[in-house]
Amino acid sequence: xxxxxxxxxxxxxxxxxxxxxxxxxxxxxxxxxxxxxxxxxxxxxxxxxxxxxxxxxxxxxxxxxxxxxxxxxxxxxxxxxxxxxxxxxxxxxxxxxxxxxxxxxxxxxxxxxxxxxxxxxxxxxxxxxxxxxxxxxxxxxxxxxxxxxxxxxxxxxxxxxxxxxxxxxxxxxxxxxxxxxxxxxxxxxxxxxxxxxxxxxxxxxxxxxxxxxxxxxxxxxxxxxxxxxxxxxxxxxxxxxxxxxxxxxxxxxxxxxxxxxxxxxxxxxxxxxxxxxxxxxxxxxxxxxxxxxxxxxxxxxxxxxxxxxxxxxxxxxxxxxxxxxxxxxxxxxxxxxxxxxxxxxxxxxxxxxxxxxxxxxxxxxxxxxxxxxxxxxxxxxxxxxxxxxxxxxxxxxxxxxxxxxxxxxxxxxxxxxxxxxxxxxxxxxx
Numbered sequence: 500x501x502x503x504x505x506x507x508x509x510x511x512x513x514x515x516x517x518x519x520x521x522x523x524x525x526x527x528x529x530x531x532x533x534x535x536x537x538x539x540x541x542x543x544x545x546x547x548x549x550x551x552x553x554x555x556x557x558x559x560x561x562x563x564x565x566x567x568x569x570x571x572x573x574x575x576x577x578x579x580x581x582x583x584x585x586x587x588x589x590x591x592x593x594x595x596x597x598x599x600x601x602x603x604x605x606x607x608x609x610x611x612x613x614x615x616x617x618x619x620x621x622x623x624x625x626x627x628x629x630x631x632x633x634x635x636x637x638x639x640x641x642x643x644x645x646x647x648x649x650x651x652x653x654x655x656x657x658x659x660x661x662x663x664x665x666x667x668x669x670x671x672x673x674x675x676x677x678x679x680x681x682x683x684x685x686x687x688x689x690x691x692x693x694x695x696x697x698x699x700x701x702x703x704x705x706x707x708x709x710x711x712x713x714x715x716x717x718x719x720x721x722x723x724x725x726x727x728x729x730x731x732x733x734x735x736x737x738x739x740x741x742x743x744x745x746x747x748x749x750x751x752x753x754x755x756x757x758x759x760x761x762x763x764x765x766x767x768x769x770x771x772x773x774x775x776x777x778x779x780x781x782x783x784x785x786x787x788x789x790x791x792x793x794x795x796x797x798x799x800x801x802x803x804x805x806x807x808x809x810x811x812x813x814x815x816x817x818x819x820x821x822x823x824x825x826x827x828x829x830x831x832x833x834x835x836x837x838x839x840x841x842x843x844x845x846x847x848x849x850x851x852x853x854x855x856x857x858x859x860x861x862x863x864x865x866x867x868x869x870x871x872x873x874x875x876x877x878x879x880x881x882x883x884x885x886x887x888x889x890x891x892x893x894x895x896x897x898x899x900x901x902x903x904x905x906x907x908x909x910x911x912x913x914x915x916x917x918x919x920x921x922x923x924x925x926x927x928x929x
Contacts, residue, residue: 530672530679532686533695536630537599539669542591544623545602547661548615549587558660563614564588570610576601596695604631622656625649629673633680634687647677 505511516522549567553559560567568586576584582598584606594602608627611620629649632642650673658666676686683689705714721728732738 526682529683529689530676530686531689531691532630532634532676533596533600533690533692535669535672536676536686537596537603539667540626540673541599541603542594543665543669545587545591547665549591557616558619560611560614566614567610571606574606576605580605596692603627604634619660622653622660626653626673629653630676630686633676634685636685638680638685643677643681646680650674650676 514524516527517524547553547556548558548560549564550559551561554561564587568588571584571586574584576582580601582595582601584601585594585598604627608624611623615623626649629646632638632646632649635642654670654673657670680686701715704718705711707714729738729741732741
């Protein structure tokens with residue numbers, strides 16, 4: 500029955516990954532704490548404590564819900580917590596997983612310390628600490644043992660405190676979380692939070708319940724081709740309105756890709772390499788981090804004092820070369836006051852759109868050219884060595900790591916000079 504696609508005791512068949520020789524189905528299966536811990540156990544506890552139907556239970560604090568709401572409203576979270584606390588009485592059913600995470604780790608214990616009965620507060624504190632230890636960046640074997648002890652106590656005491664009916668699969672999964680973390684790493688690494696963000700973007704691409712996949716494809720195609728469509732609008736009033744609407748929509752920038760197929764993957768990371776770290780990167784992983792800045796635009800008023808204000812080193816482009824061996828860059832604007840390099844194969848529409856950059860707001864434009872093949876190229880290394888000889892500061896520099904597809908990637912870098920804070924990176928089109 501399993502092989503013909505029908506259900507057998509809840510199972511439809513064997514997952515195709517089982518065919519891989521070195522795939523361990525048990526150790527390679529993760530538990531998502533966003534749904535199980537936050538939307539599951541954490542939200543269950545809040546409802547048990549505050550729901551009026553449990554007012555006769557010893558653990559009920561429904562009579563103190565106004566105090567809890569008042570304490571929540573008085574909290575002023577730091578900037579890295581993006582959501583302002585919402586009250587439980589009116590908004591608990593609308594709380595998102597991120598709000599439940601903030602409640603679990605930061606708000607709940609200080610708020611409930613003198614409201615929840617002592618034995619229930621101690622029981623809940625074990626749950627908070629056990630989950631927190633599994634969500635840190637660095638987890639030691641002692642942390643895993645302590646978390647296992649805390650969560651085991653929480654699960655085994657739950658029946659005595661709240662009743663047998665709430666011993667669900669989510670509750671049992673808590674016992675396996677430390678082992679899961681030992682095999683796969685901290686729980687935030689493989690949680691569903693990133694996918695929830697993507698789902699939020701996808702829901703804006705369709706309206707209605709019919710042919711959703713076709714609606715998403717159609718909407719995504721329109722957004723990605725918006726720059727080309729804007730150029731076909733002849734009426735200046737309509738065109739100005741369309742451009743304004745596109746600038747207002749921040750989400751459109753998440754979908755818009757380059758027309759050349761050059762795709763940067765991963766987020767940028769700024770760091771300063773010590774001599775020891777640099778040596779380990781070279782010897783251990785055979786990696787050669789490099790930053791290559793090609794001067795592409797410079798106004799006449801800023802010709803002097805170039806080296807004093809510059810927060811990095813520059814490998815000057817050979818003026819006799821119009822093409823980069825790896826990036827295929829050619830000048831698309833020949834005006835001496837605004838010479839910009841762009842990549843080969845860019846459409847004429849994109850060239851015209853590029854010229855609309857607000858150059859009056861920036862003293863200089865730079866173009867970052869990165870390509871994996873260039874790192875080991877003799878010509879590239881000689882140019883880099885020459886730059887390091889001329890400027891000793893370039894021997895240790897801030898660099899921005901990007902995982903790059905094997906194709907060329909070009910990123911506009913706009914910055915004021917001097918710029919002690921480093922280079923602010925702004926992708927093209929923003």
